[in-house]
Amino acid sequence: MNIKTLNKKLEKRFGGAVIASEDEYSVILSGKVDSWEDMLSACYMAVDKKSDKHVVNDIVVSGITPSKTRLPKERDKTLDGEQFDVAIIGGGISGASILRELTKWNVKAVLLEKESDLALHASGRNDGEVHPGVDLNKGSVKQSYVVKANRMYDKVCKELDVPFKRVGQYAGFTQGWLLPIVWLFTLQRRFLCGVDDTRIVLKKTIKEREPKLNREFAFAIYNPMAGCVSPYNLTIAYGENAVENGAKVCLDTAVLSMEVKNGEIKSVETTRGRIFPKVVINAAGCFAEDVAKMAEDRFYSIHPRRGTISILDKKSGGIIKSIASIKKLGGHSHSKGGGMLHTVHDNVLVGPDAVETSEKEYFGTTRESIQTVFDKQKNTAPSLSERDIITYFTGVRAATFEEDYVICRGKRTKNLIHVAGIQSPGLTTAPAVALDVEKMTVELLKELKCDVERNESFNPIRKGIPNLAEMSEEEREEYIKKNPDYGIIVCRCEEVSKGEILDAIRRPIKVTTIDGVKKRVRPGMGRCQGGFCAPIVAKIIAENENIPLEKVRKSGEDSEIAFGETKGGALYDV
Amino acid sequence: MTYDVCIIGGGPAGLAAALAVKEEGGTPLIIEREGELGGILKQCIHDGFGLVRFKEKLSGPEYAERFIEKVEEQGIETLTFAFVTKIEKTSQGFTLKVVTKDGIKTVEAKKLILATGCRERTAKQVSIHGTRPWGVLTAGACQNFVNIQGVMPTKRCVILGSGDIGLIMARRITLEGGKVLGVFEAKPTPSGLTRNISQCLDDFGIPLYLSKTVTKVFGDGRLTAVEVSDVDERMNPIKGTEKIIECDGLILSVGLIPENELGEKLGIEISKTAKGAKCDENFETTVDGVFTAGNATHVNDLVDYVSESGEIAGRAAMKERVERVLIDVEADENTLYVVPETVNKTAGKCVMYFRSKGDFENKVAVITVDGKEIFSKKYSRLRPPEMERIIVDFKKVDLSEKSEIKFCLKEAER
Numbered sequence: 001m002n003i004k005t006l007n008k009k010l011e012k013r014f015g016g017a018v019i020a021s022e023d024e025y026s027v028i029l030s031g032k033v034d035s036w037e038d039m040l041s042a043c044y045m046a047v048d049k050k051s052d053k054h055v056v057n058d059i060v061v062s063g064i065t066p067s068k069t070r071l072p073k074e075r076d077k078t079l080d081g082e083q084f085d086v087a088i089i090g091g092g093i094s095g096a097s098i099l100r101e102l103t104k105w106n107v108k109a110v111l112l113e114k115e116s117d118l119a120l121h122a123s124g125r126n127d128g129e130v131h132p133g134v135d136l137n138k139g140s141v142k143q144s145y146v147v148k149a150n151r152m153y154d155k156v157c158k159e160l161d162v163p164f165k166r167v168g169q170y171a172g173f174t175q176g177w178l179l180p181i182v183w184l185f186t187l188q189r190r191f192l193c194g195v196d197d198t199r200i201v202l203k204k205t206i207k208e209r210e211p212k213l214n215r216e217f218a219f220a221i222y223n224p225m226a227g228c229v230s231p232y233n234l235t236i237a238y239g240e241n242a243v244e245n246g247a248k249v250c251l252d253t254a255v256l257s258m259e260v261k262n263g264e265i266k267s268v269e270t271t272r273g274r275i276f277p278k279v280v281i282n283a284a285g286c287f288a289e290d291v292a293k294m295a296e297d298r299f300y301s302i303h304p305r306r307g308t309i310s311i312l313d314k315k316s317g318g319i320i321k322s323i324a325s326i327k328k329l330g331g332h333s334h335s336k337g338g339g340m341l342h343t344v345h346d347n348v349l350v351g352p353d354a355v356e357t358s359e360k361e362y363f364g365t366t367r368e369s370i371q372t373v374f375d376k377q378k379n380t381a382p383s384l385s386e387r388d389i390i391t392y393f394t395g396v397r398a399a400t401f402e403e404d405y406v407i408c409r410g411k412r413t414k415n416l417i418h419v420a421g422i423q424s425p426g427l428t429t430a431p432a433v434a435l436d437v438e439k440m441t442v443e444l445l446k447e448l449k450c451d452v453e454r455n456e457s458f459n460p461i462r463k464g465i466p467n468l469a470e471m472s473e474e475e476r477e478e479y480i481k482k483n484p485d486y487g488i489i490v491c492r493c494e495e496v497s498k499g500e501i502l503d504a505i506r507r508p509i510k511v512t513t514i515d516g517v518k519k520r521v522r523p524g525m526g527r528c529q530g531g532f533c534a535p536i537v538a539k540i541i542a543e544n545e546n547i548p549l550e551k552v553r554k555s556g557e558d559s560e561i562a563f564g565e566t567k568g569g570a571l572y573d574v
Numbered sequence: 575m576t577y578d579v580c581i582i583g584g585g586p587a588g589l590a591a592a593l594a595v596k597e598e599g600g601t602p603l604i605i606e607r608e609g610e611l612g613g614i615l616k617q618c619i620h621d622g623f624g625l626v627r628f629k630e631k632l633s634g635p636e637y638a639e640r641f642i643e644k645v646e647e648q649g650i651e652t653l654t655f656a657f658v659t660k661i662e663k664t665s666q667g668f669t670l671k672v673v674t675k676d677g678i679k680t681v682e683a684k685k686l687i688l689a690t691g692c693r694e695r696t697a698k699q700v701s702i703h704g705t706r707p708w709g710v711l712t713a714g715a716c717q718n719f720v721n722i723q724g725v726m727p728t729k730r731c732v733i734l735g736s737g738d739i740g741l742i743m744a745r746r747i748t749l750e751g752g753k754v755l756g757v758f759e760a761k762p763t764p765s766g767l768t769r770n771i772s773q774c775l776d777d778f779g780i781p782l783y784l785s786k787t788v789t790k791v792f793g794d795g796r797l798t799a800v801e802v803s804d805v806d807e808r809m810n811p812i813k814g815t816e817k818i819i820e821c822d823g824l825i826l827s828v829g830l831i832p833e834n835e836l837g838e839k840l841g842i843e844i845s846k847t848a849k850g851a852k853c854d855e856n857f858e859t860t861v862d863g864v865f866t867a868g869n870a871t872h873v874n875d876l877v878d879y880v881s882e883s884g885e886i887a888g889r890a891a892m893k894e895r896v897e898r899v900l901i902d903v904e905a906d907e908n909t910l911y912v913v914p915e916t917v918n919k920t921a922g923k924c925v926m927y928f929r930s931k932g933d934f935e936n937k938v939a940v941i942t943v944d945g946k947e948i949f950s951k952k953y954s955r956l957r958p959p960e961m962e963r964i965i966v967d968f969k970k971v972d973l974s975e976k977s978e979i980k981f982c983l984k985e986a987e988r
Contacts, residue, residue, distance in 0.1 A: 070794065364705045367789070391698040393706075469659075473671070477678050484675035489607060489657035497673075514708075529696040534711075535718040550725045554708035558795030561708055562725035563822075566750045570724035 001048050003027070009045055018042045018059055025299040025411045030058040036358055040303060043401045049139075054300035055401040066358045069287060072114060072252040072271050073557050079250065080273025084110045085450060086441060087268060087277035089255050089291050091115070092123035093231060093427055094419045095283035096238035097434035098441075103245035104458045105442060107450075110277070111239070111247065112270060114254035116556045117511045117519070118239050121285050121361065123427070124232035124519070125395025127309055127341045127349045129323060131425040132169060132223035133195045134186075141405040146425050147194045149432035150225055156431045160237035161464035162229060163344040169226030169323040170206060172380065176218030178329060186221055197225040212319045212381050214326065226323050228343055231427050232519050233464075236509065238434075241462035243508040245455065251511070252557070255284075258294045263414050265295055279444050281417045281437065286360035286398040288406075288420035297413040300406050300420065304360045305397045307338070307352025308369040313527055316388040317346045319381050326380045338373055340380055345522070350377050350384065352395070363394045390527050397423040407433060409440065415448060417441060465503045465521055469495040490540070491533040493526020501540050512545050514538060515555040577603040577651075579891045580670060580683030582658055582836065585613020587868025588689035589641035590881035594888025596648050602888070603681065604645070604652040605672055611645070611652060612638035613691060614714070615877065617721045620742055622769070626878035637877060653679070661686070661840055667863060685891040687865040688837045688851065689884060692830040692873060697791075700734075700828050704790035709797025713739035713827040717746070726750055728823025732800050733757045734788045736764040736771070738875060738959075740827025745774035747825075754780045755821055758802060760787040760809045763933055765827075765959050767875055787811060791824060800824050830873045840864055847911035848872035854900055854916045855924035855968075856890030857883055862898070865891050872913050872927070875961050879927065886925060901977050903941075908934065908983035910958055919975065921968040928964070930956035930983055938986040939964065943971045943979050952986050 006020045006027070018031035027046045033039050039059045046055045086102055088095045091113030099111045115121070130153050133146035157164035173182060182200065189195040201222040206213055239249055250272065258280075259266045267276050284291045292298040312319070325339025338351045351373045370392055378384050400406060400421035410416030417440055419433065445452045468476050468486055479499070480487040486499035504520040505512045514530075514537055517523060523537050524530035530537075538561055542549040549570075550562035579595045581588045584606030595602035610616060615623070618634030625631060628640070645652065653674060660671040667684035694712035702710070711719070711727060717739065719727045729752050733740045736759040744754045757775060762785050764771055775782050783802075789811050790801035799820045803811035832850030834842065843860040845852040850873070851859045851866035858865050865887040868880040899919040905912045910929040917924060928939065934956040941949035948970040956962070971977075 362705075364790075365703045367701055367703055389698060390696070392703075473678055476673070480673070480675065480677050487673055487675035487677065488655045489673055492607060492657070495657070495659065495673075527696075528693045529698065531694045531696065531712045531715050534715055535723055538719075539723060549723055554795070556795050559708045560796070562719065562727045563729050564726055566720055566724045566726055568724060570722070 006046055010042060013045070014038070014042060020046055022053065026054050026056040028056040028058055032060045032062060034062055036061055036064055036356065040356055043301070043303070047401050054406065056299060057301035057303070057401070061358070064358050066360065067362070069254075069290065070114075070361060071254045071256075074252060075271050077273040079253070079270055079275050082273070082275050084108050084275060084277040085445060086110070086279045086281060087112060087275060088281040088283055090283035090285055090287075091118040091235070091239065091249065091251070092121060092283065092285055093119065093235045093238070093430045094422050094433065095281070096235045096242065097430045098281060098283060098419065098437045099247050099249070100238045100242040100245070101434045101438035102441060103242050103247050104438065104455055106453050106455045107445065109242075109247045110275070111242070111249045112253045112255055113249070113251050116252050116513060116553070117516050118249070118251070118509065119232035119235035120555070122395045122397060123235045125363065125393055126231050126424070126427060127352065128228050128231045128343060128427065129341055130164070130227035130229055131428045132197055132226040133193065133425070133428075134171070134189050134198050134221060134223050136193070136425070138193050141407060142425060142429060143193065145429035145432045149429040152431040153227060153229070157229060157234070159460045160234065160241055160462045162234050162237045164227055164229045165344050166225060166227040167322040167342055168222065168224045170201070170210065170213065170220040170222055171325055171327045172206065172214060172217035172220040173327050174214065174216040174218060175329060179219050182219070182221065195223070197223050210320060210322065210324065212383055213324055214380060214382060228323065228341055229427070230344055234427070236520065237462055237464060240508045241460065244462060245458055249509050251509070255291065255294065260296045260413060263412055265413060265415050278448055278450055279415050279417065279441055281419060281441065283419040283422075285422070286396055288398060288418065292418065292420070295410065295413045295416050297410040297416055299411050300400050302398050302400060302421065304357050305399050305423070306355050306357045306362075306394055307397065308365050308373065308392055308394045309349050309351035310370055310373065310389045310392040312348040312350065312388040313390050314346050317342060317348055319348055319383060324380050326376070338377065340377055340384070345525075350374065357396065360396060363396070365392050365394050391529060399423045405433075407437065409444065415444065417444065465500055465507070468497055468500060490536050491523035491526065493528050494522040496521050496523045498540060501537060502544060505541060505544055512541050513553045513555050513559075514541070514561070517541070576666060576682040576684060577601050578683070579603075579685045579687055579888065580605065580668065580681055581687045581689055583613065583689030583691060583868070583870070584611040584652060584654070585689060585691055585868065586615055586638060586641065586877050586880045587691070587870070587884040588613070588687070589638070589645055590884030591687045591689055591867050591888035591891070592650050593641065593644055593648065594885040595892055596650055598889055598892035600892045602650055603683065604650065605656045605658055605670070605681070606652060606654045607657045609655050611642050611654065617714075617717050618742075619721050620746070623877050626876060627881060641881070658836060661836060663840065685863045685865065687867055687884075687887050687891055688834065688859075688870050689867045690833045690836065690870045692832050692869040694826070695829040695831055697824075697826055700787070700826070702788055702791060704792055704801070705794065707791065707793035707795060707797045709793065709822050710791055710824045711826065713743045713825050716743055716823075716825050720746055720750060726752060728752055728825070730755060730821045731823030731825055732788065732802070732819055732821045733825045733827060735759060735827035735829070736766050736782060737827040737829065738766040738770050740825060741766045741770040741774040743825055743827070744780050745778055748778050748780065755819060756781045756783055758783045758786045758788060760785065760805050763957070767959055768957070788824060789816070797822050797824060830869065832870050832873065834870055837864065837866070837870070842866075845872070845911065845915055847905065848913050848915065852916070853914050854898065854918055855914045855921050855926075856918070857887035857914070858890060858898070862895060872911065875959065879961070879963060882925060899975050901973060901975065901979055903979045903981055906980070906982040907931070908937070909981060912981045917968060917973070917979065919973045921973065923965055923967045923969070926964050926966050927961055928981065929958050929961050931958065933957050934983065936986040936988070937983045940982050940984055941966055941979065942982075943968070943973065943977050946971055956983065
């Protein structure tokens with residue numbers, strides 16, 4: 001669609017409030033509207049699937065000023081003056097996996113993450129599904145990666161010692177008359193899109209395999225290659241393997257600005273000083289557009305879309321062994337509508353929903369969104385009950401208006417690589433995307449006349465924290481004999497020992513927060529939600545780090561757990 | 575060696591049970607997951623424990639110490655920092671796998687007493703939404719931080735739930751120099767003991783707000799405020815009544831849940847009314863040889879009765895196994911629950927506990943067997959938070975398998 005046509009459409013809809021212009025890489029919308037929804041409508045109108053151009057949103061929405069980016073308060077000069085071959089901005093699954101692949105080369109690489117841990121944004125706030133790719137049509141960047149990446153998961157998770165299960169996925173249809181159409185659809189997916197595990201299963205099979213699913217399902221699209229993984233554990237594992245292979249990870253470190261001259265990033269100002277990277281990789285999630293702007297290479301826009309997922313008590317784990325959702329003719333095109341998933345830890349996740357938002361990092365939950373999800377998912381499994389919820393969480397997807405990835409070199413800034421717009425199936429595609437970006441980065445470095453040689457001592461194997469509750473009695477006994485701390489159970493709900501908690505705060509990427517321990521070894525994830533173990537975990541952290549208990553943090557800055565001692569102080573050693 | 579009775583939990587119920595077993599000539603073993611015996615009493619430094627049993631006002635640790643001393647004197651074996659991961663039924667009784675700092679121990683026992691206490695209901699279980707800052711703590715966790723670890727997790731807080739633990743913490747936080755902005759209760763009547771309302775709230779000028787709840791929290795790293803709403807009769811928030819209260823702590827005292835995970839794996843039935851392990855007058859669960867005691871059976875409000883239930887279970891566990899013929903005790907619509915919920919055909923004088931469903935005046939508790947009254951007691955006032963104890967003699971009638979035992983709270987004749 002050419003720009004004149006678009007402007008006519010916009011005029012008709014917005015009466016001159018929004019106008020479109022274009023440049024070599026983008027269609028730019030500017031003007032002023034009254035609602036976020038109007039802005040979204042305008043930007044979607046400008047999307048042209050046949051063109052290469054991305055939509056850039058310069059529309060002002062009256063009454064809405066999105067919050068300022070939350071930055072670490074702590075500032076120092078620990079990185080000041082340092083030179084790097086590669087600086088990756090963003091410690092989610094994209095940044096961490098790329099960092100690890102880059103350590104196959106002798107490059108000096110650093111990952112900058114503004115939060116106090118990896119995977120604290122979208123990468124740690126999703127259901128961990130490793131998608132089979134059946135819901136994506138040919139033509140998108142994300143589709144080009146999904147099947148290939150899905151097949152990589154066994155190897156990657158084995159190397160990184162991260163639990164992964166191919167549980168399979170059912171997309172159920174109650175409208176039996178759709179069978180012939182859906183069957184054709186599955187053929188297209190199998191033979192044209194390469195999703196070769198796609199098949200149709202009928203009512204009887206569904207009932208045998210998943211007796212608690214909606215008995216009204218006439219048939220389902222079944223993909224045995226669908227799987228589940230813990231998304232934050234995978235991100236952390238990638239990051240740790242990268243550090244073990246010589247890369248640097250800087251947490252609580254935000255990028256403030258960049259010096260760009262003659263289409264080249266000369267330096268990057270961070271909250272820990274000014275660094276001089278040869279290549280910058282923009283893997284900043286919801287902030288990718290902001291980073292692109294800093295790098296004078298903004299040619300796409302991100303519109304955040306949040307989703308909330310509920311976690312059910314392990315006792316309800318029997319409701320589903322795999323991944324399932326109900327499909328109806330008609331429905332959202334941009335959200336899969338959520339489903340139910342059995343995790344590697346035997347919880348069941350329900351959700352997510354999809355709600356457009358102006359806030360990039362507001363992770364609050366609402367009663368309404370849980371209700372919406374449950375109302376829908378009771379059609380997937382009728383025995384689903386809100387009473388089984390032990391907790392819930394929200395994540396924010398970084399979506400471009402084209403609803404596809406932006407993986408390419410900078411358009412105007414030559415030493416920049418964008419890995420942006422990574423929404424679902426971003427977790428799934430990460431291993432394959434990382435390999436491609438590794439290639440792109442090495443090529444770029446070579447073009448910039450940097451000597452890039454293979455790292456002969458690269459070791460893809462990373463050993464995770466031992467999980468004693470899953471070991472055989474003999475193996476567990478051995479661990480306890482070597483270290484009695486493994487025999488002291490601290491988290492009763494998830495059966496986690498003091499030894500494992502200490503392991504969690506002594507990893508290659510050092511995170512000594514209550515949430516960091518929770519993510520790595522699970523205290524606080526059980527039915528008591530940390531009621532019993534949080535005080536003990538805090539004490540273990542305080543003792544190991546030799547800091548006063550009140551300085552122990554839940555997660556980021558400002559989350560110190562206490563305001564000081566009581567009049568009597570600690571009564572005795574627990 | 576095979577222990578006569580293995581007691582899981584070294585809190586007040588487990589301690590009393592162990593002493594009773596020893597007194598009956600048996601060999602008990604206490605398995606305790608913390609480093610010290612005493613259970614939750616260790617952190618209950620307020621007094622009021624033991625009024626019934628010892629006619630004294632003891633603190634939690636002092637009450638526990640009375641039993642711990644005896645346990646030590648009697649040479650009763652205990653395992654601390656010991657966690658039961660697996661229990662299997664055998665022909666002799668039970669085999670337990672226990673994780674300890676000295677390795678995994680295998681314990682054989684003829685009988686089991688599950689004295690595993692409760693856990694606290696969480697913020698998510700009462701639909702509190704918003705962000706996830708630090709500062710939202712269950713009252714027990716807050717109590718641990720303040721009393722055991724000696725730190726103040728909050729300086730200005732809101733307490734949700736007028737259950738006893740919340741009331742105790744309201745006073746505790748105030749005594750340590752914190753400010754309690756109010757106790758908010760979703761029900762129209764307070765949940766805790768009357769004496770706690772007066773000694774913890776009234777005495778300290780802490781306001782109690784009824785029919786209100788917290789629906790949302792704000793804050794990034796640390797809590798900055800909560801949103802409070804009025805609620806209707808079904809305890810659902812009423813739109814339009816939201817108020818924001820700035821605070822750095824939200825202490826939750828929204829109910830205790832008997833902890834019976836191990837028991838459920840053995841197949842014990844959970845009572846739909848008392849929410850703990852369903853049992854008979856000997857505190858034996860629906861699985862032969864497995865007994866329950868203390869808060870794992872139902873949430874007690876006096877530790878004296880917790881000890882009593884431990885003793886009953888301990889004594890009963892030392893008796894020979896018999897084929898049980900159990901008769902249900904049916905509670906009426908005025909009764910929240912009766913424990914025990916079943917009695918043996920051979921039952922004699924039994925201790926029973928009950929809670930009313932509402933605030934009642936001038937009621938009489940009546941137990942009938944096939945229509946014949948065998949027990950009657952008048953109560954001028956009954957409230958759900960105040961658990962009542964009665965002694966019923968079932969030998970007054972001939973119990974049969976088909977007997978209908980009914981427990982009613984009727985209007986008292988004036």
